[in-house]
Amino acid sequence: MVDKAVDKVIARMPKSLSGKEFTYCPGCHHGIVHRLIAEVIDELGIAGKTLLVAPVGCSVFAYEFFDLDGTVAAHGRAPAVATGMKRALPDRIVFTYQGDGDLASIGTAEIVHAANRGENITTIFINNAVYGMTGGQMAPTTLLGQKTTTTPYGRTVKANGYPIRMSEMLSTLEGSAYIERVMVTTPQNTIKAKRAIKKAFETQIKGLGFSMVEVLSTCPTNWGMTPIEASKWLEENMTKQFPLGVYVDKTKGGN
């Protein structure tokens, strides 16, 4: 209806988003990443055969935001749920959407073994260095010195160890077929992030094994920053601990 009133449509909401209003805070990157995933699913024409496994955390409502068949897993268990789906229906596309508390803390066993089995699923991993939903507690990815509600004096090695690098860790496993770490702080790196997400889904379509895209993301609310400050903080601090780049890529023949 709107189309008729305008001369040219240059952008619209991707079909794979339901149109339900996001529950995310201003400046949070979840919304951007949701959109990128939906655009990729539309472009690949796989909406009718894609199953989504949402996590526990801020993105728990992801199953409502995507216009796809979907469920919510228990905290950290999304890779196991996705494994069950994929083994039951191997010709469907199955992806999990998980935060850092979900994937890198309570769900380490499930993600490590899904990757190690070369489970032919895709994981979108949102790393914002904090537990968002529960109000800003320390995550396994919280940076050293970073203040959170459970590290009020800043994270220390002595008390909490080092921030865990999941992409590096999972890239040591032979079942991993494609792993890349990206961010969405600028239009330019958002385009790169979309390319990575598309490649991850293509990896699954080709049946090459486990694929994951880690997206460094902001949490302005729990970081206590404006969205612009948060993006800057991410670029200046998180990328040092979590370098961007491709960690595994078996899509280029030979494997």
Add this chain to the structure above:
Amino acid sequence: MKMLFKGTEAIAEAAIRAGCRLYFGYPITPQSELTEYMSRRLPEVNGTFLQAESEVATVNMMYGASCTGRRVMTSTSSPGFSLMMEGISYMAGAQLPAVFVNVVRGGPGLGDIQPAQSDYFQATKGGGHGDYRMIVLAPHTIQEAVDLMNLAFDLADKYRMLVTILADGMLGQMMEPVEFHEMRDLRDMPQKEWALTGASDHKPRKVTSFDIDPYELEKMNLRYQATYKKVEENEVRYEEINTKDADIIVAAYGTMARIVKTTIRMAKEEGIKVGLFRPITLWPFPYKRLNELADTVKNVLTVEMSYGQMLEDVKLGVNGKANTPFYGRSAGVVPTPTEVLEAIKKIMVGDLNGR
């Protein structure tokens, strides 16, 4: 044709014949032969076997597989069943059908690997969080376990509920001749209009145990409760032996009930008429029939391989109409028929002398 089968393996074969083609599991004694049997048998029937990294992963793989509408099961033993409680609660909330086999061993904690019935509370009263129920079936022979396996999958699909076969190390490890039902045609499996298969031919479907709005979550809970009520009305199963004219009724299930059957014969030789009330569904528990029987005797003796768990349901059923003494041994120790007979005699001394 009857075949000689080990309990765990017979249960596995029965599950496959009931249309189960998906098995996820983690090795644990005394049921690992079930897992092993599935690993060699499922590929023969184009099924999928996957050894998970833990029981926590196992139950979540079942969650995912069940979301697609296909029949799925696992088997485990007590400590493993404890680990599955998280996923069981989520599956109950998402109304996902699946079948669990718990070959119970001595507990608590690491316990031992001998037969026990001490997971009764966990299976019948919850174990996971939230107001949920699970259908619990208790076979007392391998043949019955085979027959109940078929029923278990049908009940799970019919009510969109979890069904647990509560066995024990004795049933799992013994061998008996059994007759299997025919291999069921997968084309006859129930169609599930809620299943997640990709939204190409339906509007996007959501399967969750979640609603942030308490009034909506209450509606979901009331739906579960309505289902549980239907199950309570329609699916109560039990067996009675010699309960007419009995001097005393013994309530026992599973392996313990089988032992009591021997006690009944021994008691008969001594002139004591012992009746057996054997619940086959531990949930829903046959309260109503037990209450009727309580009118006919002075004592309903509960005998368990635990320190008195089903006893609480027996008391609810009897509701004060008769005495409810208890005899049991647990921790992997199995009461003998003679020990049960001794317990009966102690209770009945007054009665017997009076005749």
